[in-house]
Amino acid sequence: MIYPVTVFGDPVLRKHAEPITKDFEDLDGFIQNMFDTMYNSDGVGLAAPQVGQPIRVFVLDTTHEEDDEPAGIKKAFINPEILEKSGDEWVMNEGCLSLPEIREDVLRPETVKIKYVDEKFIEHIEEYSGFTSRVIQHEYDHLEGVMFVDYLNPLRKRILKNKLTAISKGKVIPKYKIKVPGK
Numbered sequence: 001m002i003y004p005v006t007v008f009g010d011p012v013l014r015k016h017a018e019p020i021t022k023d024f025e026d027l028d029g030f031i032q033n034m035f036d037t038m039y040n041s042d043g044v045g046l047a048a049p050q051v052g053q054p055i056r057v058f059v060l061d062t063t064h065e066e067d068d069e070p071a072g073i074k075k076a077f078i079n080p081e082i083l084e085k086s087g088d089e090w091v092m093n094e095g096c097l098s099l100p101e102i103r104e105d106v107l108r109p110e111t112v113k114i115k116y117v118d119e120k121f122i123e124h125i126e127e128y129s130g131f132t133s134r135v136i137q138h139e140y141d142h143l144e145g146v147m148f149v150d151y152l153n154p155l156r157k158r159i160l161k162n163k164l165t166a167i168s169k170g171k172v173i174p175k176y177k178i179k180v181p182g183k
């Protein structure tokens with residue numbers, strides 16, 4: 001099942017998402033739907049608040065990225081906690097399914113060490129770098145109520161203001177279904 005994607009202006013994107021427990025109903029189904037929604041919109045990552053759920057779950061698939069070194073991963077991260085960010089910051093032009101038609105340069109550190117549980121609630125601690133690390137940091141931000149436009153300088157923010165307002169009013173038509181705030 002493909003969910004509509006929440007966009008800028010939806011309060012769920014500004015919440016601190018809550019951990020889930022083992023009794024979460026049909027977690028496997030929810031995660032499958034998250035992947036389906038992500039692939040349908042050509043995304044490489046998707047966080048639960050982007051489908052209207054203020055819970056600590058995100059999925060990503062970086063296995064199809066060219067030039068991705070080290071190799072990408074396809075994985076669901078449940079109740080993640082970033083333990084450490086390290087390495088030099090580097091710039092990448094980022095996009096976000098909740099910010100259709102906006103792309104901006106964002107600085108993020110190279111490496112991330114993350115603790116999470118998988119679908120069976122088995123705990124893992126792993127370290128990632130490169131593109132996968134970047135996607136992890138971007139999706140993790142969604143669980144903290146942070147979006148990449150928050151990192152822009154005041155001038156860039158001012159330039160984007162009208163575009164952001166248009167998004168929050170549903171005046172953008174991406175190729176995937178969105179949920180317009182308040183509707």
Ligand code: NI
Pocket residue numbers: 095096097098138139142
């Ligand atoms: Ni995003």
